[in-house]
Amino acid sequence: MRATSLMAFIASTMVPAAAVAAPLNIGDDQVPFEELILEADQSLGGRAIITSGDLEGDARYFFVPGIDVMSPTVVTVFTENAASPVKVSLHRHYWNRPDLEAETDATGTWRFTGRIDDSIGIALSADAPTDFVMLFWTGDSVPPEVPPILFDGGRPVAPAQGE
Incomplete structure (x- = not known):
């Protein structure tokens, strides 16, 4: 990571709530983005942020750090x-290489439900001027319960209760 990118990252993490248009070098291009800081959500549980605005002209880029891969995540x-x-x-890693592309449906809604490891970049754009609202929510960590597997003669055997 170049020194300018490191300084921009450090400066953007020192600002509470949403940071405004700091440069982020992911891949080949400097892309201005808004950092979204998740806060505890008493009504939903977990952590969330709601942001809104208008899309006119260039895409808007958002960066959400601090996501636990063991937490369910919803982006709407x-x-x-x-x-x-x-x-x-x-x-996930490069602004110029989207990992998922979609658009809002006939009801004006798009939703991602799944897990995200560490951080995510989100780009929003529209062909015609429009307003948007984005909800980003991540729940409490839900570690998988993996039962121990015992083998007897090459066949898996379920452990007795309490083992």
Whole structure:
């Protein structure tokens, strides 16, 4: 990581709530993004943030750090005008290489449900000016329960209760 990127990262993590348009070098391009800081959510449990705005012209980029891979995660994007869909892309490592691309449906909604490891970049854009609301929620950690497996003669045997 170059020194300028490191300084931008350090500066962006020192600002509470949403940081505004700090450069992030992911891949080949400097991309301005808004850092979204998740806060405890008393009504839903876990941590969440809601952000909204308008999409006109260039895409808007968001970066969400501090996600536990063992926590369920939901990203929902709404648009007021379903006739003008919002294009959504999720980026794990590079802004110029989306890991998932989609758009809001006929009801003006798009949702991702799954798990995310560490952090995620989210890009939103639209062909025509439109307003959006994005909810990012991550629940409490849910570690998998993996029962110990014992083998007897090459066949798996379930352990007795209490073992």
